[in-house]
Amino acid sequence: MTLNNKETLLEVKNLRVEFGNKNKNFVAVNDVSFDIYKGETFGLVGESGSGKTTIGRAIIRINPAASGEIIYKGQKISGKISRDQDKELTRKIQMIFQDPMASLNERAKVDYIVSEGLYNLKNYGTEENRKKMVEQALLDVGLLPEFASRFPHEFSGGQRQRIGIARALIMEPELVIADEPISALDVSIRAQVINLLAALQKKKGLTYLFVAHDLSVVRFISDRIAVIHKGKIVELAETEILFANPMHPYTKSLLSAIPTPNPRVERNKKIEVYDPGKYHYDYDKNPPEWVEAEPGHFVLANERELKEYKSK
Numbered sequence: 001m002t003l004n005n006k007e008t009l010l011e012v013k014n015l016r017v018e019f020g021n022k023n024k025n026f027v028a029v030n031d032v033s034f035d036i037y038k039g040e041t042f043g044l045v046g047e048s049g050s051g052k053t054t055i056g057r058a059i060i061r062i063n064p065a066a067s068g069e070i071i072y073k074g075q076k077i078s079g080k081i082s083r084d085q086d087k088e089l090t091r092k093i094q095m096i097f098q099d100p101m102a103s104l105n106e107r108a109k110v111d112y113i114v115s116e117g118l119y120n121l122k123n124y125g126t127e128e129n130r131k132k133m134v135e136q137a138l139l140d141v142g143l144l145p146e147f148a149s150r151f152p153h154e155f156s157g158g159q160r161q162r163i164g165i166a167r168a169l170i171m172e173p174e175l176v177i178a179d180e181p182i183s184a185l186d187v188s189i190r191a192q193v194i195n196l197l198a199a200l201q202k203k204k205g206l207t208y209l210f211v212a213h214d215l216s217v218v219r220f221i222s223d224r225i226a227v228i229h230k231g232k233i234v235e236l237a238e239t240e241i242l243f244a245n246p247m248h249p250y251t252k253s254l255l256s257a258i259p260t261p262n263p264r265v266e267r268n269k270k271i272e273v274y275d276p277g278k279y280h281y282d283y284d285k286n287p288p289e290w291v292e293a294e295p296g297h298f299v300l301a302n303e304r305e306l307k308e309y310k311s312k
């Protein structure tokens with residue numbers, strides 16, 4: 001995807017999400033802004049607890065925004081919305097979850113699990129039509145239609161994640177939030193699931209928000225990548241630009257942690273540890289801002305850092 005002729009599907013503007021009560025609030029997502037273009041895969045990368053799932057859940061309106069807003073196709077979807085709009089969004093934005101062992105209802109048959117969103121919205125017409133839709137959704141993810149009458153425990157991790165994908169697909173979504181969809185899977189089947197997601201995107205014109213905690217996973221699937229650290233996005237760029245010209249020290253530390261196939265290089269490698277105190281000097285007096293360092297390449301930096309990053 002080129003940055004030209006882009007159409008914005010989702011806008012996240014200065015999003016803040018807090019947990020806790022009146023006495024003590026924890027800011028899980030702090031002033032986060034990004035756009036997702038129609039048809040692209042937008043990668044969101046950061047370590048455990050950095051706020052990735054919280055952002056996904058804010059987009060599907062489970063986590064309320066303490067401030068900022070979320071806009072879908074030009075319409076504000078955070079805060080109060082109409083029932084009709086709610087119904088429409090429930091269908092159009094779907095989420096695939098991290099752990100296929102935990103996210104499927106063990107007592108329900110695949111037929112019911114895949115149909116759950118349809119039952120909620122009552123938008124499937126006849127029972128015969130619903131069955132057809134389930135059959136097609138299972139075929140789309142490479143499963144046999146007869147699996148509909150089985151229970152989740154009869155399936156492997158990879159197959160279970162395919163069921164999770166079918167459950168999202170059956171809604172004919174536009175935007176799919178894939179929240180670490182392969183991190184709980186065996187390494188040997190991760191590529192299959194990634195390839196399936198890529199093929200489905202092409203076939204159905206889907207837009208993805210793809211969440212992961214390491215850069216090597218998102219590199220091959222993402223058009224652009226945002227790096228998040230402790231609730232704040234620190235850098236955002238097209239994938240190849242981020243890899244070729246990382247600016248923020250946290251991005252650099254994530255890049256240095258990616259293993260190389262050469263054992264000799266690996267053995268002598270020094271993994272950079274990101275220690276904010278070591279890298280950022282005068283944030284008290286000169287706080288960082290979210291700035292566009294070069295076209296389409298954003299970084300969280302103060303003036304002095306920006307100059308430094310740009311001169312390299």
Ligand SMILES: Nc1ncnc2c1ncn2[C@@H]1O[C@H](COP(=O)(O)OP(=O)(O)OP(=O)(O)O)[C@@H](O)[C@H]1O
Binds near residue numbers: 019
């Ligand atoms: N419902 C909640 N109540 C209180 N704190 C929460 C809640 N949900 C998330 N948090 C906290 O918000 C922070 C961000 O959590 P989040 O689940 O978004 O991280 P993540 O980046 O998805 O991590 P992981 O890679 O482990 O899934 C964490 O410190 C977490 O403990």
Ligand SMILES: [Mg+2]
Binds near residue numbers: 052053054179
């Ligand atoms: Mg998460």
